[in-house]
Structures are given as C-alpha cells and as structure tokens.
Amino acid sequence: MSMDRLIEGILKTQNPTVAGLDPKLSYIPEHIKAECFQKYGKTLDGAAAALLAFNRGLIDALCDIVPAVKPQCAYYEMYGWQGMKALHDTIAYAREKGMFVITDGKRNDIGSTMEAYATAHLGKVDVEGELQIPFDGDCLTVNGYLGSDGIVPLLNICKEQDKGIFVLVKTSNPSSGELQNLKLEGGDTVYLTMGKKCEQWGESTMGKYGYSGVGAVVGATYPQQLGELRSALKTTFFLVPGYGAQGGGADDVLPAFDEKGLGAVINSSRGIMCAYQKRGLPGEDFAKAAREEAIRMRDEIVGKLGKIG
Amino acid sequence: MSMDRLIEGILKTQNPTVAGLDPKLSYIPEHIKAECFQKYGKTLDGAAAALLAFNRGLIDALCDIVPAVKPQCAYYEMYGWQGMKALHDTIAYAREKGMFVITDGKRNDIGSTMEAYATAHLGKVDVEGELQIPFDGDCLTVNGYLGSDGIVPLLNICKEQDKGIFVLVKTSNPSSGELQNLKLEGGDTVYLTMGKKCEQWGESTMGKYGYSGVGAVVGATYPQQLGELRSALKTTFFLVPGYGAQGGGADDVLPAFDEKGLGAVINSSRGIMCAYQKRGLPGEDFAKAAREEAIRMRDEIVGKLGKIG
Numbered sequence: 001m002s003m004d005r006l007i008e009g010i011l012k013t014q015n016p017t018v019a020g021l022d023p024k025l026s027y028i029p030e031h032i033k034a035e036c037f038q039k040y041g042k043t044l045d046g047a048a049a050a051l052l053a054f055n056r057g058l059i060d061a062l063c064d065i066v067p068a069v070k071p072q073c074a075y076y077e078m079y080g081w082q083g084m085k086a087l088h089d090t091i092a093y094a095r096e097k098g099m100f101v102i103t104d105g106k107r108n109d110i111g112s113t114m115e116a117y118a119t120a121h122l123g124k125v126d127v128e129g130e131l132q133i134p135f136d137g138d139c140l141t142v143n144g145y146l147g148s149d150g151i152v153p154l155l156n157i158c159k160e161q162d163k164g165i166f167v168l169v170k171t172s173n174p175s176s177g178e179l180q181n182l183k184l185e186g187g188d189t190v191y192l193t194m195g196k197k198c199e200q201w202g203e204s205t206m207g208k209y210g211y212s213g214v215g216a217v218v219g220a221t222y223p224q225q226l227g228e229l230r231s232a233l234k235t236t237f238f239l240v241p242g243y244g245a246q247g248g249g250a251d252d253v254l255p256a257f258d259e260k261g262l263g264a265v266i267n268s269s270r271g272i273m274c275a276y277q278k279r280g281l282p283g284e285d286f287a288k289a290a291r292e293e294a295i296r297m298r299d300e301i302v303g304k305l306g307k308i309g
Numbered sequence: 310m311s312m313d314r315l316i317e318g319i320l321k322t323q324n325p326t327v328a329g330l331d332p333k334l335s336y337i338p339e340h341i342k343a344e345c346f347q348k349y350g351k352t353l354d355g356a357a358a359a360l361l362a363f364n365r366g367l368i369d370a371l372c373d374i375v376p377a378v379k380p381q382c383a384y385y386e387m388y389g390w391q392g393m394k395a396l397h398d399t400i401a402y403a404r405e406k407g408m409f410v411i412t413d414g415k416r417n418d419i420g421s422t423m424e425a426y427a428t429a430h431l432g433k434v435d436v437e438g439e440l441q442i443p444f445d446g447d448c449l450t451v452n453g454y455l456g457s458d459g460i461v462p463l464l465n466i467c468k469e470q471d472k473g474i475f476v477l478v479k480t481s482n483p484s485s486g487e488l489q490n491l492k493l494e495g496g497d498t499v500y501l502t503m504g505k506k507c508e509q510w511g512e513s514t515m516g517k518y519g520y521s522g523v524g525a526v527v528g529a530t531y532p533q534q535l536g537e538l539r540s541a542l543k544t545t546f547f548l549v550p551g552y553g554a555q556g557g558g559a560d561d562v563l564p565a566f567d568e569k570g571l572g573a574v575i576n577s578s579r580g581i582m583c584a585y586q587k588r589g590l591p592g593e594d595f596a597k598a599a600r601e602e603a604i605r606m607r608d609e610i611v612g613k614l615g616k617i618g
Contacts, residue, residue, distance in 0.1 A: 042439040074425035080443035084390040110482040116383035130351040134389035147484035175456035
C-alpha cells in the first residue's frame with residue numbers, strides 16, 4: 001500500500017517531512033520570472049513556465065534529503081489549464097527524482113464522479129482502449145463531508161495501483177473548530193468521528209508498517225488534538241500542515257508520531273520555498289536556501305524525535 | 310450579486326433547471342469520438358477534443374431554453390490538463406451563448422489557498438501586472454468542512470466580480486447522512502448547522518430577489534430535508550442535484566422552491582446528456598434528444614410549480 005512507500009522514503013532519509021510546492025508568483029525569484037515572461041509574455045503560459053522552473057530547482061535541491069513533495073492544486077489552477085500542465089510536469093519531475101508526491105487537492109464528490117477524481121490524480125484513464133496518465137500523484141488529499149460514497153470509490157485504486165489518500169480530519173486553520181470541534185450527541189467531536197471513519201475505511205488497505213492507505217490531515221496548530229487522534233487512530237498515518245508559517249513548532253508536532261518516530265509526515269511550504277526571501281538572499285540562492293531550511297527543519301524535528309524506525 | 314443573474318435567466322426562460330455537463334467518453338456519440346481520435350489519436354488531446362465537441366453541441370441545443378450549465382470538474386481533470394483546457398473552452402462557449410455557468414468543483418481550502426481557487430474559477434489572476442482569466446465560471450461549488458476560513462476568502466470576489474458560490478449542505482448520495490445527519494449537542498444536525506452558516510456568510514452579498522451570493526447544495530433525494538432547509542434558510546438559493554438518474558422526481562424537488570417558484574435550480578446531467586442513448590436513437594441525434602429531454606423536464610417541474618416570479 002502506498003503509505004509503505006512514503007514510510008520507506010522517511011526511513012531512508014531519516015526525515016519525516018514533506019516540502020509543499022505552492023508556487024505563488026511572488027515567491028518566485030525575479031531571474032526565473034524575467035526569463036519566462038520574456039519567452040512567453042506576461043501570460044498564463046509565462047506564469048506556468050515560471051512555476052515549473054521554480055519547482056524543478058526546488059526538487060533538485062531537496063530530492064536526496066526530503067522524501068516527499070506536496071503540490072497544492074489551487075496554485076496551479078489559478079494559472080488555468082496552463083498551470084495544470086505545470087502541475088503535471090512538476091509531479092512527473094518529482095517522481096523521476098525519486099520523491100513521493102502528495103497532490104493536495106482536497107477533492108470530494110460521490111460515486112463515479114469521485115472515481116473520475118481518483119483516476120485523474122492517482123490512476124490511468126482509458127481512452128478508447130489506450131491507457132493514458134492524467135496527473136499521476138502517489139497520494140491525494142480528500143474531504144470526507146459526503147461520507148463513504150466519497151471515499152470508497154478511491155479505495156480500489158489505492159489497492160490496485162499502490163496509491164493512498166489523506167482525509168481532512170482536524171485542519172490547521174483558526175476556524176477549523178466551527179464545524180470540526182462540535183460535539184455530537186454521543187459525545188465525540190465531528191473531527192474524531194471523521195478520524196474513526198478513516199480507521200474503518202483503511203481496514204482493507206493495511207500496509208506492512210501497520211498503517212493503512214487511508215491517512216488523515218491533522219494540523220500542527222492543535223497539538224492536543226494531534227495527541228488525542230494519535231492515541232485513538234492506531235493505523236492512520238497523519239499528514240501534518242501548519243508547521244512554521246502557520247505557527248506550529250517542533251514541540252507541537254511531536255504528539256503526531258508513534259513510539260518508533262513513524263506515523264506522521266510534517267509539511268512546510270512557505271518556510272522552504274521562501275527561505276531565500278526570509279534571509280534576504282538574492283533570488284539566485286533560492287535552491288540553496290531551501291535546502292538549508294529543509295535540513296534545519298529536519299534536524300529540529302529529528303533532534304527531539306530521535307532515530308526513526 | 311451573482312444569484313441575481315441566475316434568477317434572471319430562470320425568469321426569462323421560465324425554467325428553473327441547469328444542465329450538468331459531465332462528459333464521460335462513454336456518453337459521447339461515436340461519430341464525434343471517431344473524428345477526434347482520427348485527428349489526435351487515442352490520447353488525452355483526442356479525448357479532450359471529443360469532450361468539447363459534445364459540449365458545444367449540447368450548449369447549442371439548450372442555450373435558448375435552459376438558463377445554466379454545470380460542468381463537473383472531475384470529468385475534465387480525468388483527461389489531464391488537456392481536459393482542463395476543454396473545461397475552459399466549454400465555459401467560454403456557454404457564456405458566449407448567454408448561459409450561466411456553475412463550475413462544480415467542490416473546492417475547499419483556507420486563506421490564501423482558497424483565494425487561489427476563487428481566482429482560478431471565478432476571478433482574474435495578476436501575471437506581473439497583466440490580468441489573465443483562468444476559468445471564468447459564474448459560480449463555484451465549495452465544501453465548508455474547514456469553516457469560515459474556507460468561505461470568507463470567496464466573498465470578496467463574489468462582491469467585486471458579481472460571482473457566487475454553492476456550499477455543500479445536504480448532498481444527494483445515500484451515505485450523505487453518515488456525517489451530515491448526525492445530531493449535535495444543541496439538537497441541530499450537521500447539515501442544518503452548515504445551512505445556517507450559509508445564511509450568515511451570505512449576509513454581505515444580498516441580491517435584489519432576496520437571495521444572497523452564497524447558495525447551498527441540497528439533494529433532490531431527500532425531499533423532507535429540502536423542505537426543512539427551505540423553511541430555515543430564507544436567503545439561501547439551492548442547487549439541487551439528484552433529479553432523474555439518482556432517483557428524485559418532480560414532486561421531490563417542489564419543497565426546494567419558495568412561494569414565487571424561485572429559490573432553487575434543479576440539475577440534470579445524465580438525463581439530458583444521454584437522452585439519445587436512453588431512447589435508442591443514433592448518436593447524430595444527441596443534441597435533438599437532449600433538447601427534448603430538457604423541455605420535458607422543464608414542463609414536468611413547471612407544470613407542478615406554476616408561473617415563476
């Protein structure tokens with residue numbers, strides 16, 4: 001199952017982190033933009049070319065020390081179908097470099113429509129007998145508000161094609177509690193109810209490290225709930241956003257891990273992508289600065305966590 | 310606000326329905342596919358060309374009698390960025406023909422990422438000072454599981470650019486109740502809680518017909534909840550899927566409307582797209598059959614509803 005490949009990447013690099021690839025134009029160094037806009041104009045094609053060039057530089061700088069990347073679909077869709085082509089090319093390049101790709105799309109729908117999303121992001125599509133590959137991530141983030149009809153269509157593709165999903169459980173944003181923290185009549189919160197569903201959905205996709213192909217998104221900004229969910233959900237791997245820019249620190253993410261230092265992968269997006277800006281370095285140093293920040297983050301977390309595995 | 314334009318389309322056509330454009334290859338007539346595959350091969354480009362040709366035929370057949378179309382993103386993403394280009398071209402063609410476009414993406418995220426989705430599907434993106442248009446729908450369906458941080462970033466774009474959103478409240482699928490029907494400690498269900506949030510979110514985007522720019526998705530398959538929500542949510546316009554193929558009939562959708570016959574738009578996807586297949590007609594008749602089914606559906610609903618407005 002797919003989480004096994006992610007876990008093996010974490011064990012090999014001794015690094016339980018994932019680099020978010022959310023390439024806003026304002027994050028991209030001037031020299032990259034200048035070249036792309038000169039070639040394609042200030043168009044969607046030009047923007048998409050800049051996104052891809054930036055991502056390739058980041059992937060080159062990170063691929064031997066960070067096991068995974070997480071491109072956020074919104075920042076590609078924002079540049080139209082040209083941006084979606086940059087998403088495709090980014091995923092292909094990251095996988096070519098041996099990285100595990102978590103496509104952050106938070107997709108959700110039902111039945112055959114959800115199957116279409118599964119095919120789009122994790123599978124192969126049948127074009128009159130020829131199998132074609134639309135986007136080809138390893139994992140997709142999904143939203144479970146629609147219930148099992150929105151999740152079950154994904155499980156077959158996870159099994160057949162060794163892919164996985166992360167379901168939103170307790171998100172990192174300030175207002176996540178408006179719905180997710182509400183208490184149901186039985187006493188459980190909405191987020192715990194969703195978490196328990198992940199355990200059920202995952203049963204048929206159990207991997208060799210004790211984690212299923214159905215993971216959960218749980219924010220670093222709520223360390224108490226991270227710990228509560230880690231105890232309650234023994235077979236659900238966590239994708240943890242909210243470290244760094246959103247305010248979560250190394251101490252906050254520790255409750256996400258099990259006693260072997262497994263069970264979670266911590267995301268940093270802006271922290272890594274914009275490291276050169278934060279340090280006031282020239283744009284030409286973006287890749288070097290990203291690598292240094294990724295190492296700093298790894299060392300900070302692993303320093304508290306100890307050897308993984 | 311955006312629902313005003315949808316409502317004006319409904320008043321003008323005296324037709325409170327929307328045609329879903331969910332173009333699976335198996336729905337597309339052979340003669341269209343043959344031409345596209347001959348030109349582009351059995352590739353994603355070939356599939357995307359077939360999607361667009363089919364949609365253009367449907368739009369031509371429907372644009373004077375049906376006020377809106379609802380392309381489902383999943384069926385375009387399934388054919389990669391080439392499919393997303395077909396989505397872009399479909400939206401542009403429908404708007405050129407005067408139709409209101411509801412992009413069914415069920416997108417969700419927080420803060421600046423949600424703004425990116427809003428820009429992608431409803432707005433214009435700034436490429437180094439040049440404004441470019443990514444997808445340009447009139448409305449976007451969204452999932453509110455993340456709370457206000459996922460919805461508020463959309464409201465400005467709705468106000469500034471006269472666009473709207475539909476938030477998932479009570480979906481049409483069999484398992485929608487797993488989470489949505491659960492009762493909270495205060496006694497409200499999860500779906501009613503989400504519905505009440507739509508009323509709040511909509512307050513700043515009220516239109517001249519008494520409906521805000523924040524609508525709700527409520528399935529035709531749950532007529533009792535439709536009525537309950539119509540009574541509780543006075544300013545929230547409903548997008549109602551589940552008519553036809555999913556089992557909802559004209560009687561089931563009546564509770565969605567207010568006393569003027571406004572307040573809801575009823576979707577049919579397969580019923581219209583696949584009308585020629587259902588009647589055993591040759592593929593060449595797909596547009597004519599779609600038009601006849603759209604008229605039948607309109608007459609069935611309006612026959613019970615009476616004059617609208």
